[in-house]
Amino acid sequence: MTRAMFADCGVIFFRDQQISEAQHIAFAQRWAPININRFFAAHPAYPEIARVSKEGDQTSNIGGEWHTDHAYDLEPAMGSILVARELPPQGGNTLFASMSVAYEALSEALKTKLCDLKAVHSAQHVFSARGTYDVDNEAGDQRIGNAVAAEQLPEVIHPVVITHPLSGRRALYVNPTFTIRFEGMTAEESQPLLHELYAHSIRPEFVHEFVWRPGSIAFWDNRATWHFARNDYQGYRREMHRITLAGEPLRGARPV
Ligand code: SIN
Numbered sequence: 001m002t003r004a005m006f007a008d009c010g011v012i013f014f015r016d017q018q019i020s021e022a023q024h025i026a027f028a029q030r031w032a033p034i035n036i037n038r039f040f041a042a043h044p045a046y047p048e049i050a051r052v053s054k055e056g057d058q059t060s061n062i063g064g065e066w067h068t069d070h071a072y073d074l075e076p077a078m079g080s081i082l083v084a085r086e087l088p089p090q091g092g093n094t095l096f097a098s099m100s101v102a103y104e105a106l107s108e109a110l111k112t113k114l115c116d117l118k119a120v121h122s123a124q125h126v127f128s129a130r131g132t133y134d135v136d137n138e139a140g141d142q143r144i145g146n147a148v149a150a151e152q153l154p155e156v157i158h159p160v161v162i163t164h165p166l167s168g169r170r171a172l173y174v175n176p177t178f179t180i181r182f183e184g185m186t187a188e189e190s191q192p193l194l195h196e197l198y199a200h201s202i203r204p205e206f207v208h209e210f211v212w213r214p215g216s217i218a219f220w221d222n223r224a225t226w227h228f229a230r231n232d233y234q235g236y237r238r239e240m241h242r243i244t245l246a247g248e249p250l251r252g253a254r255p256v
Helices: 003-009 021-029 101-103 108-113 133-137 147-152 187-201
Strands: 011-014 051-053 079-086 094-098 118-121 156-159 159-161 170-172 179-182 208-212 216-220 225-229 237-245
Touching: 003 011, 003 216, 011 208, 021 079, 021 237, 094 101, 094 216, 101 170, 101 187, 108 159, 156 159, 179 187, 216 225
Parallel strands: none
Antiparallel strands: 011 216, 051 237, 079 216, 079 237, 094 208, 094 225, 118 156, 118 179, 159 170
């Protein structure tokens, strides 16, 4: 597998892999430095690995809204490598949407308008003490933490249409979890266009639903895709190990 393949596909799936945590880390390091997630519970022995888990007695899952990882960072994560460790008997699929295909399907007039816009991203409303994860989660849930760090996160601005750093292809770079508004507009003013883009981006022809099996791994590009973890396996445990790879500042679709 090459960087060109990764850039071309946006997400790559592997089946029937029996890899240890150390091999997961070694594979990740071949691609980029590891960007340790500040909000998810870390693996007790391997801090580079974030545990994305849901116990049988928990009702909320992690990642159950469309998003792309670390969009709230100045240099958003290049990619994420998710390894299935324990799966429910059925359900718990992950959906991936292509943001370059979604962009390309827009009208020329809307593409032109979007190329001139930037958007503000944040994780405060998600990971802070008053954030959505805290509100939804059961008391004593240790899966998400570091609310103080979330409160201190500055808002960051990225182009709404990026030029992908590897492929050079254009992609939409706003998402329903971390994008809070367009630069120069209020959140309220931004909502109609953001919602139009969100509804457009998850049209079935842009989405692939991945069915996990023991030994499955998904490696996705956070600059080219969104993902969404289905929460349809109540009463069963699901545990995934995620490593997030460092990225770089994003360039817009217009020369600066
Ligand atoms: C994530 O959002 O990174 C996790 C996706 C999943 O658990 O399927």
